[in-house]
Amino acid sequence: MVRSESVTRADKPGEASVSKLVGKDEMNGTAEWVAEMLLVASNSDEAAFAHLFGHFGPRVKAFLIKSGTEPAVAEECMQEVMATVWQKAHMFDPARASVATWIFTIARNRRIDILRRSRRPEPEDLPWGPEPEADPADAVSLQQESRILGEALKDLPDKQRELIEKAYFGDMTHGEIARVTGLPLGTIKSRIRLALEKLRQSMT
Amino acid sequence: MIRHHLSDALLMGYSAGQLPEAFNLVVASHISMCDECRARLASFDAVGGALLDASVDDLGESDAAVPESSLAATMARIRAAGPVERTRPQVAPRRGLLPAPLSRxxxxxxxxxxxxxxxxxxxxxILPTDKAASARLLFIPAGAAVPDHGHRGTELTLVLQGAFSDASERFGPGDLEIATAADEHSPVAEQGxxxxxxxxxxxPLKFNTLLPRMLQPFLRI
Incomplete structure (x- = not known):
């Protein structure tokens, strides 16, 4: 079984400590992908990448198609996005994003390029803390919040969910986006805010 | 202490990649100065992540189906690009006034x-951006006023240095004023x-006095 394999690999000393804090019963997609991302980052682990690819490849492709990319172009772009996931794996920070969220930002940037949308400057980088890895407890909380957010989005009334999807996949003006309300973002925001505060403190 | 922040609509538009370049630049600059909005943006990105994760469910497997050869093709791309240096870039603390995206x-x-x-x-x-919106830096001498102007669209103003007051509100460094078509305003720079x-x-801005309106084509605002 793929899942138990990844748990075993993640239990190597010094690696993917997130999975150690999450009991096997609680082991769910989000934490599992984190463990594999960390293996790609630390060991350039091809088996872990293959597993990530199996899950996220079709999702990235679907995201690109839903955003108006031709299926043939979407396949090539998806490969580019997944190659970027490999190349930038060491930049993934599980205290600030789930793997799905991190891959979303890479896919979004690629979509902006291919659709020749407006240039999108990035905010100033945050300094990395002296610790090479995020505090595993912070990472676990953030991954749990991400899962809860995903479930909350699924439970929204259809109309509201469609509006949110249109904002992210479609073509909405700033004025139209202003009508999208009621997103349950308070807890995940607070969690990330705390992680940023810790990071700032560790730098001073 | 930043008191005036990005709206949810701007953060969502930036996260989704739907804003014109000039607005993206203002959002990226504010976030560079404001951890509260950086965290809010991360939560909007998390919505994008959740939608990505669910994207296969409602599209159906067939359209998004990834051929068997796809992983091998991706690994070939990775090898063609050469070995990856897995070091995180050292970010030096900012020395100047302008946040990095603006400085570029x-x-x-x-x-x-x-x-x-x-x-x-x-x-x-005036800063070079695509034509869907325009961006410029403004220098207002201490105590001076920007001519009274209304808007046909949305105007975002981010304070980088000093402060201005508009109607009853004060905007200091890092603060963002969001003015819409309904607002007529005349910001005045603080003394000092x-x-x-x-x-x-x-x-385009519409100034409410004759002279600035005649100047508008030349000012490109």
Whole structure:
């Protein structure tokens, strides 16, 4: 079984400590992908990448198609996005994003390029803390919040969910986006805010 | 202490990649100065992540089906690109006034800005962005006013140095004013320090006095 394999690999000393804090019963997609991302980052682990690819490849492709990319172009772009996931794996920070969220930002940037949308400057980088890895407890909380957010989005009334999807996949003006309300973002925001505060403190 | 933040609509638009370049620049600059909005943006990105994760469910497997050869093709791309240096870049603390995304547009810090006078001691520098909206830096001498103007679209003004007051509200460094078509406003720079702002609008400003309106084509605002 793929899942138990990844748990075993993640239990190597010094690696993917997130999975150690999450009991096997609680082991769910989000934490599992984190463990594999960390293996790609630390060991350039091809088996872990293959597993990530199996899950996220079709999702990235679907995201690109839903955003108006031709299926043939979407396949090539998806490969580019997944190659970027490999190349930038060491930049993934599980205290600030789930793997799905991190891959979303890479896919979004690629979509902006291919659709020749407006240039999108990035905010100033945050300094990395002296610790090479995020505090595993912070990472676990953030991954749990991400899962809860995903479930909350699924439970929204259809109309509201469609509006949110249109904002992210479609073509909405700033004025139209202003009508999208009621997103349950308070807890995940607070969690990330705390992680940023810790990071700032560790730098001073 | 930043009191005036990005709206949810701007954060969602930026996260989804739906804003014009000039607005993206204002959002990226504010986030560079404001961890509260950085965390809010991360939560909007998390919505994008959740939608990505669910994207296969409602599209159906067939359209998004990934051929068997796809992983091998991706690994070939990875090998063709050469080995990856897995070190995180060292980010030096900012020394100048301009946040990094803005500094890249200017080509340096304050001393690299090519100001043009627009009357009343006010100076501006138009930044190169796509035409869906325009961005410029504004220099307002301490105590001076920007001519009264309304808007046809949305105008974003981010304070970089000094402060200005508009109606009853004060905007200091890092604060963002969001003015819509309904707002007529005349910001006045606070005494004591010249005010420098980044402003972006998705429609030409309409000044309420004759002279500035005649100047508009030349000012490109």
């Amino acid at each position: 547009y200017v080509g340096g810090d304050l001393d690299a800005i090519r100001w043009k006078p627009v009357g009343g001691g006010v100076r501006q520098a 320090m010249d005010c420098i702002c980044l402003a972006a609008t998705d429609a």
